[in-house]
Amino acid sequence: MDWGAVGRLSIAVLLLGGVFGMGVHYDSNAGTHYPYPDTTEVKVSPETQTGTEVFVFGTIEEINEAQNTARIRIETDEGPFTVEVTKFSTQRNVQPGGVVQVVGTFQSESVIEADTVRVVNAAESSNIYKYAVSLVAAVLIVVVFVQYWRVNVRTLSIGRR
Incomplete structure (x- = not known):
């Protein structure tokens, strides 16, 4: 068993749980913020x-x-x-x-x-512009990421190419 992968997965689950918990807390107190x-x-x-x-x-x-x-x-x-x-x-x-x-x-x-x-x-045309620019930026980020990094799904790790 690869304990490094288990550790990374555990940290990811812990962080996501924390974000979810903060969202639930904020929603339950939303009336006092607004x-x-x-x-x-x-x-x-x-x-x-x-x-x-x-x-x-x-x-x-x-x-x-x-x-x-x-x-x-x-x-x-x-x-x-x-x-x-x-x-x-x-x-x-x-x-x-x-x-x-x-x-x-x-x-x-x-x-x-x-x-x-x-x-x-x-x-109204502002929405189209914002979505188009966001889509182009997302594609560029993915291309640059894949160009320099390699994702290993089996070990749940990212390494340099």
Whole structure:
């Protein structure tokens, strides 16, 4: 029996167990880390959320530069809903179809007064670009790794070529 392989496998299992345990702990305490109401709560009972600070992600449907507002679609477990975001700076170089995150005060059933607006994706085409670049990078990393290293599955080890 190759005790080196058993040791490496044991360390890998121990580390993965630790990561899993931290994930379970974080999930069980998630309510204390996130002070904002869930977007599903905002959709289901908007009257109870009036005046509270919310943090939402949404896809821009329309931008009104004259009134400095935008209408965004927010996806929830109960289905999508739209809200109007006031104090939306039109200087953000974002187009309809782009994704933004908004922190602000929920004013009424369909209005959020924005304190902060951050652009996640300026346009719908940004996702395609990000995925394409990530795929190219992953392929390059695998090619370089295989070029310099050899994986031995029987002994669970990696050695130089």
